[in-house]
Every structure is written in C-alpha cells, then in structure tokens.
C-alpha cells in the first residue's frame with residue numbers, strides 16, 4: 543500500500559440481488575467485475591425454493607455472464623412454511639445451495655412467500671444444524687404495531703435470541719445489520735454468528751431519506767437508522783472482528799419503480815461497491831482493515847478458500863452517473879451524482 547494505491551485480495555459479495563430475465567443480464571457484469579463470488583439472494587418472483595430452482599437459476603446467471611468474466615454465483619434457498627427439508631439438504635450436499643434464507647413473511651421485497659412463524663421451520667432448522675448449512679436472516683419483525691425503525695431490534699428480542707438458544711450450533715448470518723443492538727448481539731454471540739454490512743448503512747443515516755424532500759433512492763430495507771447506529775456499524779466494520787464482513791445487498795429496481803407513489807425498497811450499489819467501502823475505511827483511518835472485511839472474513843465464515851487474485855484501488859476522482867443502463871432498464875446507482883475518491887481496477 544502506498545498513499546495512493548491499495549492492492550488487496552479480490553473481494554466477494556456475501557449478499558446480492560441479481561434478479562432475473564433482462565435485468566439479470568444488465569446487472570451481473572457490475573458485480574462480476576469486482577467480486578469473485580457472491581451469495582445470490584433467492585427472492586425472485588416466484589422464489590427459488592427447491593434445489594432444482596436453484597440449479598436452473600444458477601444456469602441463467604452463468605448464461606448472463608459475459609464471456610471471459612471470472613465469477614461464481616453461490617446459490618441460496620428461500621425458506622417457506624412448507625420447505626421440504628430433504629430437498630433442501632440434498633441441494634446443499636449436491637453443491638447447489640450454499641445457504642438458506644429466512645424472510646419473515648412481508649418483511650421486504652418479494653417476501654410474501656416467507657415464513658409466517660419461526661416455529662413452522664423448526665424441523666428445517668434442525669436439519670440445517672445437523673448438516674452445518676448456514677442460515678441467512680433478514681432480521682425484522684413485521685408487526686404493524688412495531689415502529690419500522692425498531693423492527694430489527696425487536697426481531698433480536700423476539701426471534702433471534704430464541705433461534706440461537708434452540709439451535710446453538712447453527713451457523714447464522716444476520717444480514718444487512720443496521721443497528722447498534724445488532725452489532726452488540728453479534729459481538730456477544732459465539733463464533734457461529736456473523737453479520738454482513740452494506741455500504742449504504744455505513745454512509746447514510748435516516749435523514750438521507752428526507753434531505754430537502756423525499757428521496758426514494760435512499761430507501762432500502764431494513765431502513766437506515768439514527769446516526770448513533772451508523773457510527774456503531776462503522777466501528778464494527780473497521781474493527782477487524784471477523785464476525786463482520788462485506789455484503790452489499792445491491793438491490794436494483796428500475797428508476798421508475800423507485801420514483802413512484804409506492805417506491806420499491808432497495809439500493810443498487812454494485813457499480814461502485816468496493817470504492818464505497820474504501821471511502822468508509824479511509825475516513826475511519828482503517829484502510830489496512832479493508833482486506834479482512836472484504837476478502838477474508840466472509841470466506842472463512844463460509845469455510846471456502848480465499849481468492850488468489852487481486853484488485854487495486856487508486857485514489858482518483860470518479861464521477862458517479864445519475865443512472866446506469868442495466869440491459870435496457872435505467873437504474874440509479876448508490877452515490878449517484880457524487881464524485882468519489884477511489885477508482886477500481888482489476889489486478
């Protein structure tokens with residue numbers, strides 16, 4: 543590392559939405575350009591539930607990947623009240639599924655088929671614990687009487703504590719954490735509990751959604767919280783604690799679907815993802831901790847080999863466009879209209 547360049551082991555993205563159909567072809571290259579592997583979320587419509595769905599979706603991703611790009615999608619199963627534990631376990635053993643994802647029903651985009659009560663999947667969790675298959679969690683309660691800004695903290699109290707107590711050996715990733723409570727929970731838990739942190743939750747607090755007017759492009763789920771939570775997340779990300787690792791939650795929606803009377807939740811951060819994290823680590827005076835967070839702690843948690851190739855980040859002004867083309871669909875990238883101070887290059 544010199545003052546102006548930083549070369550690190552090539553990173554992986556442990557939480558991404560690649561979608562399907564035409565837009566899949568448009569967004570895959572943004573992720574594959576930076577990341578060697580990615581944990582691909584299963585919240586398609588209809589969702590990826592059975593092992594055969596996972597295999598077919600992986601084939602569609604590989605078909606959408608431009609020739610010559612080196613990228614491995616790691617597939618996940620969408621848990622439902624009716625998940626077939628035998629099919630799920632076979633999918634894991636056969637190398638189709640890397641993990642399974644818990645969406646509380648109606649917590650987020652395409653989660654209507656999610657789990658309505660954690661008790662409904664206790665048999666599946668038992669099986670996952672037995673075969674050491676990781677559980678990935680969108681950790682928010684959906685009760686209408688719980689304030690949207692409290693839904694993650696209440697999920698820890700009402701659901702996550704119970705799951706961890708009842709399945710003490712289960713490997714769990716608490717996805718896209720947004721609160722100091724989540725940071726504290728993960729730090730206090732055993733080594734089988736990790737968490738991903740997105741770039742947006744390190745950069746913005748909830749004011750960003752209302753800065754001078756309503757800002758749909760700053761809206762994602764879980765929603766950004768108060769400043770004290772952002773600061774707790776930044777501290778966790780740069781701490782060097784291997785429980786915290788990179789997961790962008792890049793979630794593209796067409797500009798028209800975001801700029802609407804009922805705008806979709808999700809921030810598309812794939813085009814400048816590693817640059818966005820680098821900014822945070824630089825601001826925290828912790829660039830030496832970026833490689834662990836981005837390229838080492840995730841594969842160790844998932845028990846996968848580290849990538850051998852490298853990427854370089856160079857200090858240079860880069861203008862982020864207001865929108866990028868995703869195979870015919872305009873999508874607004876995170877940091878749109880800003881000039882960011884890092885430039886990515888492969889090798």
Ligand SMILES: NC(=O)N[C@@H](CC(=O)O)C(=O)O
Nearest residue numbers: 559650651762763793807808
């Ligand atoms: N994060 C989001 O705001 N949206 C994600 C779903 C999710 O990860 O919860 C999406 O699929 O659009």
Ligand SMILES: [Zn+2]
Nearest residue numbers: 650680763764
């Ligand atoms: Zn989610």
Ligand SMILES: [Zn+2]
Nearest residue numbers: 559583791793
């Ligand atoms: Zn997500």
